[in-house]
Each structure stands twice: as C-alpha cells, then as structure tokens.
Amino acid sequence: MRTVALLYHDVVHGEDFDSSGFPGGDANIYKLTRSRFESHLDALARVRSKFLITVDDGGVSAIDVIAPMLEERAMTGYFFIPTNWIDRPGFLSKDQVRQLRHRGHLIGSHSCSHPQRISRCSWDQMRDEWQRSIDVLTGILLEPVRMASVPGGFYSRRVAEAAALSGIRTLFTSEPVSSGSRVAGCAVAGRYMIRQSTSAQTAAALARRDALPCASQYMAWNTKKILKRAGGTAWLRFRKWALAESRPGSS
Secondary structure: OOOEEEEEOOEEOOOOHHHOOOOOHHHHOOOEEHHHHHHHHHHHOOOOOOEEEEEEOOEOHHHHHHHHHHHOOOOOEEEEEOHHHOOOOOEOOHHHHHHHHHOOOEEEEOOOOOOOOHHHOOHHHHHHHHHHHHHHHHHHHOOOOOEEEOHHHOOOHHHHHHHHHOOOOEEEOOOOOOOEEEEOOEEEEOOEEOOOOOOHHHHHHHHOOOHHHHHHHHHHHHHHHHHHHHHOHHHHHHHHHHHHHHOOOOO
C-alpha cells in the first residue's frame, strides 16, 4: 500500500479541546481547532498525489465538524471508532456512525476499550478487542467492517495477527511510512501523525511524500518507540507528567 495516509483526531471550535473525544492533555495535543483544520484541507486540496485522511477516536466532531468540511471539498474520511465509547458524551452515537457511512465516508474499528498498550494485552484480550468492536460496528452498519486502526500507537505483529483473525483486512498503524506489509492476510499500513502544532504546509508536504518532513517524523517516531519499549508504564506516567508541566499556569 503506497498511498500516504494522514492521521487526524478531533477538530474543535475555539480551544474547547475536551468537547470531543478523549479529554486531557494526552489527547489534546492531537486535536486541531476548526480554523487550523480548514487551512490543512485547503493546502491538501492542492496536492496532486493520492492520500488518505484518517480520523481516530470516534469523537463527536467527526460528524459535527470534520465530515462537513471534507464534504465541502469532495473528500472522503476514514473514521476509526472505539466501540465502547459509542453513545457517551463527546463521542459519536450509533445513529451518527450510520450517518457518516451513509454520507459516503468509511468506518473502521479502533478497538473496543482503546487500551493504552494493546500490544501488551494477552492474546485473548487482543482478540476480544478486535472481534467485539467489529461485531458492534457490523451490527450498526449492517455491512461487513474490514478496516481498523491501532489505538495508542502500540503496534506489534501479534496485534495484526489478532486483527486478521477478526476479519480485518486493512490495519492502520501510527508508524510514519507510506510503504506497507502483509500479516496473516491483513494489509498493514503506516500513517503520518498530525498534531496541534503541525502546519498546513507540513501536512501537505507529508501528503506529497516530501523527503525532509517524512524523514523527520520517522526519526522522531523511532526515538519515541525506543523510549516506549524501554520505559513501559513508566513512559506513560512520565508523558502525563510532562504534559501537565507544560500547561499554562503549571508550577
């Protein structure tokens, strides 16, 4: 799979970052304001090479903000939904999931519970995360669901093998690459992460596969991957602490 995939999360009005999707500093660094997202889409509309816009976490902004802005530009979104969070405040309802699909967008699983480290779950837990989420989405949409994305960026071959056994045929990771691989009949594809700080110019450069921004994100991702593996749960605690310290007004 050579098509570039960009990874977005929620898009909010003003700076009300907790209004859609998972709340807190961990999640908010990946959320964009409406004006920033609009500038991204305007820049991406000028990109001639093929790319995908994927959206994780199933926040209500998918239907309220993101889908309408994509549709204004004749773009299609790939929305990945953690099914345990459907119908909760700040997240999509079952009817809104159906609406997204009826409007031409694509729907996939983002696991059931969105575990912090799915790659460290037991085999039975991994299988359950994928299978139950696929079953829920299939029941909502009344059609097979064959796509998914890995929550939290914690990918491993076993994660893909468990997904494949649940009928998933395309699995998106957070590894910033445009090349792909196959695991047990499942196509595994990377994505380039978009953060609050990502400029519209950088998003367009990633979509074009420009060498410098792609290489820069790849090197940063691999450094972070080493820290994740070495630190385990200590890495997650440190990250939460660092985000809290960086907030305005923290001492």
